[in-house]
Amino acid sequence: MSTFDDLTNNxxxxxxxxxxxAVRIVNWLLxxxxxxxxxxxxxxxxxxxxxxxxxxxxxxxxxxxxPICSDPLRDSSIICVVEQPQDVSTIEAxxxxxxxxxxxxxxxxxxxxxxxxxxxxxxxxxxxxGGTVHEVIVATNPTVEGDTTALxxxxxxxxxxxxxxxxxxxxxxxxxxxxxxPVGGDxxxxxxxxxxxxxxxxxxx
Amino acid sequence: MSTFDDLTNNxxxxxxxxxxxAVRIVNWLLxxxxxxxxxxxxxxxxxxxxxxxxxxxxxxxxxxxxPICSDPLRDSSIICVVEQPQDVSTIEAxxxxxxxxxxxxxxxxxxxxxxxxxxxxxxxxxxxxGGTVHEVIVATNPTVEGDTTALxxxxxxxxxxxxxxxxxxxxxxxxxxxxxxPVGGDxxxxxxxxxxxxxxxxxxx
Numbered sequence: 001m002s003t004f005d006d007l008t009n010n011x012x013x014x015x016x017x018x019x020x021x022a023v024r025i026v027n028w029l030l031x032x033x034x035x036x037x038x039x040x041x042x043x044x045x046x047x048x049x050x051x052x053x054x055x056x057x058x059x060x061x062x063x064x065x066x067p068i069c070s071d072p073l074r075d076s077s078i079i080c081v082v083e084q085p086q087d088v089s090t091i092e093a094x095x096x097x098x099x100x101x102x103x104x105x106x107x108x109x110x111x112x113x114x115x116x117x118x119x120x121x122x123x124x125x126x127x128x129x130g131g132t133v134h135e136v137i138v139a140t141n142p143t144v145e146g147d148t149t150a151l152x153x154x155x156x157x158x159x160x161x162x163x164x165x166x167x168x169x170x171x172x173x174x175x176x177x178x179x180x181x182p183v184g185g186d187x188x189x190x191x192x193x194x195x196x197x198x199x200x201x202x203x204x205x
Numbered sequence: 206m207s208t209f210d211d212l213t214n215n216x217x218x219x220x221x222x223x224x225x226x227a228v229r230i231v232n233w234l235l236x237x238x239x240x241x242x243x244x245x246x247x248x249x250x251x252x253x254x255x256x257x258x259x260x261x262x263x264x265x266x267x268x269x270x271x272p273i274c275s276d277p278l279r280d281s282s283i284i285c286v287v288e289q290p291q292d293v294s295t296i297e298a299x300x301x302x303x304x305x306x307x308x309x310x311x312x313x314x315x316x317x318x319x320x321x322x323x324x325x326x327x328x329x330x331x332x333x334x335g336g337t338v339h340e341v342i343v344a345t346n347p348t349v350e351g352d353t354t355a356l357x358x359x360x361x362x363x364x365x366x367x368x369x370x371x372x373x374x375x376x377x378x379x380x381x382x383x384x385x386x387p388v389g390g391d392x393x394x395x396x397x398x399x400x401x402x403x404x405x406x407x408x409x410x
Binding site: 002003004007010013015023027028030034036037039040041042044046047048060062084086 | 208220228232234235239241243245246248249251252265267291
């Protein structure tokens with residue numbers, strides 16, 4: 001049963017899908033409407049050819065520049081820097097951020113041999129030099145690698161010494177998303193580092 | 206981004222995969238080797254055309270009769286009746302059963318309109334009438350529907366009155382897999398019905 005086994009192996013390579021789930025999925029697919037399965041196969045076949053990184057921000061798109069970068073109503077004075085394209089979808093789904101994005105394509109991980117040169121850092125600096133940016137929000141995850149990358153970006157952007165677009169006298173603001181106890185969270189189950197950061201980042205009423 | 210969204214929707218229809226996992230999978234696929242993704246799409250495209258039910262037992266196969274039914278070394282005097290093709294894989298993986306299989310394609314579910322006519326029961330009776338069968342193991346799940354279907358099959362097979370292949374004077378044996386506490390299980394967490402059945406099915410040392 002080579003097609004069955006091959007397809008099971010294809011599915012079990014996907015993230016979050018084990019051998020048993022893959023067998024279950026292939027058995028399920030065999031009982032589905034042929035049109036759905038054909039369309040599925042077709043979409044999968046053209047995926048990598050049609051979907052490519054946006055030339056400006058690096059998120060996935062089917063055109064040269066993504067709909068966000070091409071939208072004149074977005075606030076081009078704020079760039080939100082994220083690790084991966086799916087982070088753009090996550091922030092867009094929340095729907096309150098109206099600025100632009102920049103996808104790094106990873107985080108600085110010296111142990112895995114990923115340095116600044118492997119990330120889309122130079123294009124980010126070029127965008128900032130362009131002169132319309134007022135604030136850069138570094139929205140990498142609050143992990144060791146995410147924090148290291150954020151610190152490094154802050155240093156580079158400060159060194160640029162570019163004045164912000166609004167003509168202010170201060171340098172471009174580089175900010176980081178707040179770390180703390182998530183809404184609905186419980187002090188009892190929160191780790192020490194998060195608790196420590198939530199104390200440091202406390203705010204007045 | 207229609208291909209991206211379409212493919213995400215295709216993935217999120219699969220059993221056990223939600224919207225978030227689907228987005229994660231498509232993002233992951235975009236970064237994979239093109240050869241893998243192309244082969245995956247191709248396997249998916251030919252799946253329903255190549256893989257069909259075995260003409261004898263009903264399990265999935267790429268030939269007319271499956272490798273199990275075609276294997277002269279399998280014991281044709283025992284038929285293990287299962288609900289779905291994946292049950293065949295499960296029992297084969299355990300590797301100790303050397304008889305043949307018969308896939309019903311479902312269970313009797315009067316409330317969902319599935320009666321005996323919708324299941325592969327007539328072909329099973331034909332196989333038994335063939336005269337080589339000595340025992341039928343009904344391996345449907347120990348649920349209300351599985352038990353109902355097993356009881357119904359037992360009744361039909363008894364009514365056939367066919368003598369077993371080994372020339373014995375008794376009728377064909379119809380058996381059911383044992384229900385009880387799973388190995389490594391804990392009495393404290395076992396449901397009442399399983400406990401009750403494990404008492405009834407208790408064995409001597």
